[in-house]
Amino acid sequence: MAYKPVKVALIGSGNISYTYLNTLTSGFSIIDVVGCSDLIPEKSKARAELFGIRQMTTEEILNDPEIEIVLNTTEIFNHTKVTRMILEAGKNCYSEKALGCTYAEAKENVELAKSKGLRLGSAPDIYLGAAYQTARKLIDDGWIGDPVTAQAWCIRGHNAGMRPTLPDENSPRGKKGTTIPFDMGGYYVNALVSLLGSVNRVAGFAHVYPHHKYINTKNPLFGQPIRTDGGATTLMGVLEFENGTYGNIVITGDGFGPEIPRVEIFGTLGTLTIPDPNCFGGHNGNLDVYMTRIGNEGSFRVPFTHAFSDTAWDVPPKSGKREPCYNSWRGIAVVDMAYAIRQGRPQRSSSELALHTVEIMSSIEDNTEEGLFHTMESRPGRPAPLPHGLFGPVEIMETALASYPGVEL
Numbered sequence: 001m002a003y004k005p006v007k008v009a010l011i012g013s014g015n016i017s018y019t020y021l022n023t024l025t026s027g028f029s030i031i032d033v034v035g036c037s038d039l040i041p042e043k044s045k046a047r048a049e050l051f052g053i054r055q056m057t058t059e060e061i062l063n064d065p066e067i068e069i070v071l072n073t074t075e076i077f078n079h080t081k082v083t084r085m086i087l088e089a090g091k092n093c094y095s096e097k098a099l100g101c102t103y104a105e106a107k108e109n110v111e112l113a114k115s116k117g118l119r120l121g122s123a124p125d126i127y128l129g130a131a132y133q134t135a136r137k138l139i140d141d142g143w144i145g146d147p148v149t150a151q152a153w154c155i156r157g158h159n160a161g162m163r164p165t166l167p168d169e170n171s172p173r174g175k176k177g178t179t180i181p182f183d184m185g186g187y188y189v190n191a192l193v194s195l196l197g198s199v200n201r202v203a204g205f206a207h208v209y210p211h212h213k214y215i216n217t218k219n220p221l222f223g224q225p226i227r228t229d230g231g232a233t234t235l236m237g238v239l240e241f242e243n244g245t246y247g248n249i250v251i252t253g254d255g256f257g258p259e260i261p262r263v264e265i266f267g268t269l270g271t272l273t274i275p276d277p278n279c280f281g282g283h284n285g286n287l288d289v290y291m292t293r294i295g296n297e298g299s300f301r302v303p304f305t306h307a308f309s310d311t312a313w314d315v316p317p318k319s320g321k322r323e324p325c326y327n328s329w330r331g332i333a334v335v336d337m338a339y340a341i342r343q344g345r346p347q348r349s350s351s352e353l354a355l356h357t358v359e360i361m362s363s364i365e366d367n368t369e370e371g372l373f374h375t376m377e378s379r380p381g382r383p384a385p386l387p388h389g390l391f392g393p394v395e396i397m398e399t400a401l402a403s404y405p406g407v408e409l
């Protein structure tokens with residue numbers, strides 16, 4: 001069935017807007033990207049010119065009755081405010097992660113969306129990519145038996161972005177909800193929930209590591225201690241999943257570069273080693289799925305069963321400049337959301353899934369002193385898988401995002 005395209009606009013034309021606009025203007029028939037805005041007009045102008053869309057003001061976006069989905073790609077500390085603005089304007093919203101800096105503020109927006117009958121979803125959507133959908137199929141088809149334990153580790157260098165690199169006393173970076181564990185948590189939680197389902201209980205440790213110094217000699221603060229401002233820079237949690245699997249999650253910005261991302265699922269018959277949940281997977285970056293299975297020696301690379309792997313690194317960004325994650329498919333959950341609107345079915349990247357991350361991170365951070373287990377309120381359940389196969393050009397891969405259990409195409 002041919003559906004009427006959904007008009008989409010973007011607020012926050014910074015670094016990552018490149019990847020969203022690149023994905024969403026790459027030929028998905030359900031998406032019609034109208035325009036983009038930014039507080040700094042030069043930024044939205046540059047993106048609009050590059051992608052052949054309108055440079056708009058945020059007010060124009062919010063007041064345009066034809067726009068149905070608005071993307072919020074502002075900085076982490078602006079997500080709650082801008083998402084609320086979008087919802088209050090009566091628009092469906094897809095936000096960059098995390099959904100909020102605290103559980104309470106994220107939940108408020110989830111409830112606002114519900115009360116207005118609007119859709120709210122949040123990045124990351126990497127779990128819809130080739131590597132994680134392949135891993136999910138292997139688990140669901142029983143290749144590793146029953147999952148028993150899982151580990152998700154993200155070890156990042158201490159100055160990887162979420163602390164001030166310039167002496168800006170008013171910067172909210174470093175406060176609760178703005179640090180690396182919140183920035184990166186969604187990749188790991190979405191990956192685990194897609195593979196194993198919702199988390200039932202969580203406990204853990206959180207701390208602020210105060211001792212690092214700026215090591216880049218070009219930084220005006222070279223040699224000085226990196227400022228911290230109350231937000232945990234390391235979180236370590238134990239997770240009890242509803243399905244009985246136990247897991248751990250370690251997310252730190254206190255390590256050293258380069259980043260060490262790791263997700264492993266240990267089952268009764270085998271182990272899966274799955275690549276960085278910040279990447280869609282692909283041979284270019286050696287981002288493959290490996291399985292070790294009873295009766296075999298060593299680990300085996302498993303060919304991808306699903307589409308949406310990373311695109312080739314050697315195809316340069318359209319802008320001719322370095323762009324973050326330019327070879328990825330960030331934004332495909334927006335395509336899924338557009339189909340969900342037209343088909344009247346749930347979207348895969350639900351508000352509950354987004355809230356789950358914030359609840360896990362916040363409850364570890366807030367319960368460290370008491371050492372208590374927190375029973376989760378949000379219960380997103382597993383997002384529906386994508387159908388396997390459907391490799392090829394965008395119009396073929398789009399069929400995967402249009403497909404949903406119980407919906408006739």
Ligand SMILES: NC(=O)c1ccc[n+]([C@@H]2O[C@H](COP(=O)([O-])OP(=O)(O)OC[C@H]3O[C@@H](n4cnc5c(N)ncnc54)[C@H](O)[C@@H]3O)[C@@H](O)[C@H]2O)c1
Pocket residue numbers: 011012013014015016017037038039040043058073074075076078082096097098183324325
């Ligand atoms: N940069 C990356 O590599 C990367 C990768 C994945 C995800 N992300 C996430 O994407 C989000 C944005 O990151 P970024 O690196 O693109 O940040 P950025 O600072 O480059 O861009 C954010 C933009 O939002 C604009 N903005 C803020 N408030 C606004 C408002 N009210 N109206 C209009 N514009 C507004 C800012 O002027 C800025 O240009 C963050 O949540 C980040 O974690 C970034």
